[in-house]
Amino acid sequence: MKKHVVLYKKLSAPLMARLHEQANVTLIESLDEGGLAQLRDALPSAQGLLGASLRLDAKLLDLAPHLEAVASVSVGVDNYDIDYLTQRGILLSNTPDVLTETTADTGFALILATARRLVELTNMVRAGNWNQNIGPLHFGSDVHGKTLGIIGMGRIGEALAQRGHFGFGMPVIYHSHSPKPLVEQRFGAQYRSLPQLLEQADFVCLTLPLTAETQGLIGAKEFALMGPKTIFINISRGKVVDEAALIDALQQRTIRAAGLDVFEREPLNHDSPLLHLNNVVATPHIGSATHETREAMARCAVDNLLTALAGERPKNLVNEAAWKH
């Protein structure tokens, strides 16, 4: 008998067709009030769940007593109560690898946009305020040859290091829970303690996951270690940063600029002070958001889900202990 899969993310026609072949599918088109009510109605008979951007906590999971597998269309799994899923033997999978290069591209786009003040100066041209040749007031800062500091040297950190080292001749320093000899060999990267990195990097880039240990990792004390020329880039999760401390550092110009793809609360509040700062480039969590990469992520999630529902180990299993359950 076909299993019941609840999707809370729309997939492309070929992926929908593949799922329909192998499962009874309920599609929740959006996560507004009505969609959430539909989701709650569908959960009691669900064996598989697939989607992203929804906090799946114990309360919601308790509505799904037959759930066997959850496939997240994301690499980050901070939206899931992993302990509870594991305790219930529900397999959680994610979509690493396929989004690495695209997310690193986003990081580099923010590095270039902040350093060269692309958004601010584009806005000036659009507003009809380009009235004479620009001077030092509008100059940016170099990217090539500057020190790239990466906090969290996982797959995305490595892809950022590759771009900085080979593309822009940047010395790379990094901080992660353990040194990475291979990364040091390939990109000449050097390990630093967190305070050393914050003091020495021209670009401080966050690429680490949100966990209990990383929440609030960068706050007032850490911004105080950066200098007035430091540019801060966040492509990981907003909650790794104390946003009020970041806003303060940007307003006081104790750091030069910030390129932010993620925020404490998403979508970003319309009254956030970040929206009024010229030295901020803010994007709406576009890390992996290209047509090609989002399709590859969705395909990966479908593979993971169907494998898990067939009783096999999905390739990108997050909670190994649930498999042994």
Ligand code: DGY
């Ligand atoms: C991810 O895959 O985790 C991206 O940040 C999208 O949420």
